[in-house]
Amino acid sequence: MNPVLIVIVILAVILAVLLVVFFLVGRGEARFTFDIGGNAPKASGGSDTSSETGFKTRLNGLGVFSGSIIAVILARLWSMQLISSDDYAAQAESNRTRTISVDAPRGRILDRNGVELVTNRSSLAVMAKSDVADDEIEVKLLANLIGMPEMAVKRKVEDATTGAQNLRTVAVDVSRRVVAYVEEHPSLFTGVSIEQKTQRLYPNGTLCAHVLGYTGSITQEQVDKLDSDESESSIDYELGDTVGQAGVEYEYESVLQGVKGEQVVYVDANGSVLSQSSSVDPQSGSDVTLTIDATIQKAAEESLSSHIESLRAAGKTECYEGCAIxxxxxxxxxxxxxxxxxxxxxxxxxxxxxxxxxxLSSDDSHTPMVNRAISGQYPSASTIKPLSTFAALNYGIANVNSTYDCTGYWTGFGSAYGKYCWNHSGHGVLGLVGGITYSCDVVFYEIGKGFYYSDNKEGLQDTYKKWGLGSKEGIDLPGEAEGRVPDAEWKWNYYSSSDNDARQWQGGDDANLVIGQGDLLVTPLQMLCVYSGIALDGVTWKPHVLKSVNSNVGSGSVVEYKDSKLRTVDEQSEYMDLVHEGLSGVIYKESEAQASHFTNLSVQVAGKTGTAETSHTDPTGWFIAYAPSDNPKYVVASVIENGGFGSDGAMYVVRDILGAIYNEPDTSTEVDSSGVR
Known part of the structure; x- marks a missing residue:
């Protein structure tokens, strides 16, 4: 009915009610008075309150009152019809239309050579209207057809996180048999349809999983966080959207996520869709190119997995985890x-x-979703010794000509606190170069002792921090750990439940710290960056996995990653040369068997082994190397947990990766049995 007619009817009813009240109540007012003696009534006198005068007064009042009401209603009616008509028309239109979001395909993730690491594929999905949940027969038929429990189907249909009018996704990747049956029996599935959707596809299986990450439905917490981003590239998210949850998928969500399309539909009073009005096509996300080389990545993963398996078969029963970078x-x-x-x-x-x-979460799975290359925290073991050498030289604890006599057992803090070198037979007299090459613990015990009794008691810690330990490197991946460089204050606070003597920094703490044991924790990425800096005489470039963001229209890139220096550490060239010589000696002098795996490589290599003692039966092995040592281009690091010495497993992984980089596989079959640390 027209709003004007409705208002007129209401107005007429109000006036009728007012007239009834007036004649029934107003005219019933008394015209006579009684005296106080209770005598017969008499006229009230000649006052000007006769019935005629009172009637006129009331009628005038009624007219003013009624006129005011009519004026207010007409003013409101004029406002509704003329001033706010557009607003009300828009509200009426919104009541009969709904906007449905149309998902956009995510951008692909490519390796540095254009190999697809993550792409999209078409998927046939069973979709259902919300009212299907009320039809028990249709729910039962649908459940039997796609092989799902009835309750699971009903819950999926009742799930309104994607919007009240949106179709509900019941099942994806359904077979052609299911599709054919639904389409051939429309009378049985009145509220069910088949739609083509896009799903993530990983053409190389598990390759590079920790870097790539994965996607999943957005949570309310993520919606609030992402929608609070007021940058120009911010995307409006709603429950039910698919977003990156880890790795590159998470880190570069803003460029991989496309712009959703919109479909405007007409609905009835119950919200049921009647027809389509208009639509806007979705825009796919941008492709991302990574610095990863898929061929080298595959070689690294295969080498790591196979050597861990070999170590476990050889008796290292706790060896399941490791990483390479x-x-x-x-x-x-x-x-x-x-x-x-x-x-x-x-x-x-x-x-x-x-x-x-x-x-994936059970103890038996050994936490497969942890990216140990950036999140794993380990004692650095002997890989720290080049930095300990820099500390000793810079703080005057040693000089380039210092020598030490290793007998295999050290009593620098007294016989009660004696410590073995890893080589119980002793190395004899060594300088700093030999201390690095043969990883002599006694050489570095002496350096730790020197710091304990010096005025620069935290020279080791300051040097480690200067080279980036104890803080994140800032790689463009989520989950990076910062490690730990212990000092006297940290120890006092950390061991708060111990007695005061145990909480004090002791000489033994320096002796442990200087060889990368004790409470020191580093990540493989941190040590990779340390050796990258050593290779370039103090300059370290910021690690990153993004190479470029590609245009989603045509070819070319929108954004090229701008390389930047992470830090520059100034070390005297004489000190650098000493460390380079020691690291080169590790590869070619420490062990003949170990050297055989690198002499068959066309480039010269420098590096370091490491063996970290832990609470497990077998130690954790390290190996880090850079090549070519005379003109460095690549640095490679590997850690194998509970796998024995660094030369037992991690060294082979590093060699395999260098072999993939230079296309020169390791041909040596020699196995080191000297227990190189």
Whole structure:
């Protein structure tokens, strides 16, 4: 009915009510008075309150009152019809239309050579209207057809996180049999349809899983966080959207996520869709090119996995975890980053099942979703010795000509506190170069003792921090750990439940710290950057996995990653030369068997082994190397947990990665049995 007619009817009713009140109540007012003696009534006198006069007064009042009401209503009616008509028309239109979001395909993730690491594929999905949940027969038929429990189907149909009018996704990747049956029996599935959607595809399986990450449905907390971003590139998110949850998918969500399309539909009073009005096509996200080389990445993962398995078969029963990472020292580009055990990102497509999540989270799985290359924290072991050498030289604890006599057992803090060198037979007289090459613990015990009794008691810590330990390197991946460089204050606070003597910094703390043991914790990425800086005489480039963001229209890139220096450490050239010589000796002099794996490589290599004692039966092995040593281009690091000495496993992984980089596989079959640390 027209709003004007409705107002007129209401106005007429109000006037009628007022007239009734007037004649029934107003005219019933008394015309006579009684005296106080209770005598017969008499006229009230000649006052001007006769019935005629009172009637006129009331009628005038009624007219003013009624006129005021009519004026207010007409003014409001004029406002509604003329001033606010557009607003009300828009509200009426919004009541009969709804806007439905149309998902946009995410951008692809490519390796440095254009190899697809993550792409998209078409998927046939069973979709249902919300009212299907009220039809028990249709729910039962649909459940039987796609092989899902009835309750699971009903819950999916009742899930309104994607919007009240949006179709609900019941199942994805359904078979052609299911599609054919639904389309051939429309009378049985009145509220069900088949739609083509896009899903993430990992053409190389688990390759590079920790770097790539995975996607999943957005949480309310993520919606609030992402929608609070007021930058120009901010995307409006709503529950039900698919977003990056880890790795590159998370780090570069803003460019991988496309712009959703919109579809305007007409609805009835119950919100049911009647027809389509208009639509805006979605825009796919931008492709991202990484610095990763898929070929080298594959070699790293295969080598890491196979050597861990070999070590376990050889009796290292707790050896399940490890990592490997390689970087271009001239610009910080990460060439490969492997972590073992790994996982398949595809299990998260469409939502991970409780069984799969339990498998990934159980103790038996050995935390496969942890990227140990950036999140793993370990004692550095002997890989720290080049930095300890710089500290000794810079703080006057030693000089380039200092020598030390290693008998295999050291009693620098008294016989009650004696400590073995890893070589119990002793190394004899060594200088700093020999101390690095043969990883002599006694040489560095003496350096630790020197710092304990010097005026620069935290010279070791200051040197380590100067080279980046104890802080994040800032790689463009989530989950990087910062490690720990212990000092006297940290120890006092950390061991607060111990007695005061145990909380004090002791000489033994320096003796442990100087060889990378005790409470020192570093990440493989940090040590990779340390050796990258050593390779370039103090200059370290910021590590990164992004190479460029590609245009989603045509070819070319929108953004090229700008390489930047992370830090520059000034060390005297004489000190640098000493460390370079010691690291070169590790490769070619420490062990003939070890050398055989590098003499068959066309470039010269420098590096360091490390063996970290832990609470486990077998130690954690390190190996870090850079090549060519005379003109450095690449640095490679590997850590294998509970796998024995660095030369037992990690060294082979590093050699395999260098072999993949230079296309020169390791041909040596010699095995080191000297226990190189």
């Amino acid at each position: 390689a970087m271009d020292v001239t610009n910080g580009e990460i060439i490969c980053m492997a972590s073992e055990p790994t996982f398949s990102p595809s299990v998260f497509i469409g939502g991970i099942s409780s069984d799969d999540w339990s498998a």
